[in-house]
Amino acid sequence: MIIRFERNGKVKHGWMVEADNKVRVIEGDIYKIQTAKPIMTGLELPLDEVALQAPTAPSKVVCIGVNYPDHAxxxxxELPKEPLMFLKPSTTVIGPGEPIVYPKLTKNLHYEGELAIVIKKQAKKIKAEDAEDYILGFTCAIDVTARDLQMSDGQWTRAKGFDTFCPLGPAIAAKLDYNDLRIVTRVNGEVRQNASTSQMVFSIPQLVEAVSAVMTLLPGDVILTGTPAGVGELQPGDEISVTIEEIGTLATRVVMEE
Structure with a gap:
């Protein structure tokens, strides 16, 4: 699986070998598939000597709302007749272990565990049958929401756009069969969400087609695919994790804004 990490002040990509607790360092841009391809350097580092970052640094995060019937x-x-889209700015993105900051502007902070698509190359007006050619892989995500703001004024982007409101990680799983993946969200160790991607209203290829029909997706951009039932409140001090089979566990905590 592909990770993005920081070591000695430099951020690089690598291939995580969990069984050996190591990362194989990649040189070059993993998204430049047409010209200078990334290469494996042969250098291996212990995982505990690197700091995991969000596995991608997107120009934008496109979110899909109400994509599971039980969440609706x-x-x-009501279930939408076509994908319901909104945006999170790039400044919402944080990596594994980086804290979610509980803003003073909200009194009702919610979690939403989701499967995230990472785009491999520029995508514009892509047909569903070609979508897989544009997907680098998948990672775990938490769509953090100031629910009171969302419900009071309907401004989804404001309610979901605060800094730290989009944890991503821990890695990007490539060549993944995404049709029936188990998603489990835990808060303080208690299971709050437990569902399968097979329950989605709109499939992964349909989402790539719908989003790319509206906006150009750039390498590294992310599409959040919606959350199943079981969303709920977070409080300062809470520990939250999202586990998706074949990908891993994204874990973080909540801290109060200073």
Whole structure:
């Protein structure tokens, strides 16, 4: 799996070998597939000697709302007839272990565990049947939401756009069968969400087609694919994790804004 890490002040990509607790360092841009391809340097580092970052640094995060029927029911929202899109700015993105900051502007902070698509190359007006050619892989995500702001004024981007509101990680799993992956969200060790990607209203290829019909997706951009039922509140001090089979566990905590 592909990771992005910092060591000695430099950020690089690497290939994580969990069984050996190592990372194989990659040189070059992993997204430049047409020209200078990234290469394996042969250098291996212990995982505990590197600091994991968000596995991608997107120009934008495109989010899909209400993409699981059970979540629509719990929120008392009708299922959309086409993908419901909104954006998170790049400044929302944080990596594994980086804290979610609870803003003073909200009194009702919620988690939403999700599968995230990472785009491999520029994508514009892509057909669903060609979508896999444009996907680098998948990672775990938490769509953090100031629910009171979202419900009071309907401004989804404001409610979901605060700094730290999009944890991503721990790695990008390439060549993944995404049709029936188990997603489990835990808060303080208690299971809050437990569902499968097979329950999605709109499939991964359909989402890539719908989003790329509207905006150009750039290498490293992310599409969050929606959350299943079980969303709920977070409090300062809470520990939260999202585990997706074949990818791993994204874990972080909540701290109060100073």
């Amino acid at each position: 029911s719990e929120m008392d929202i």
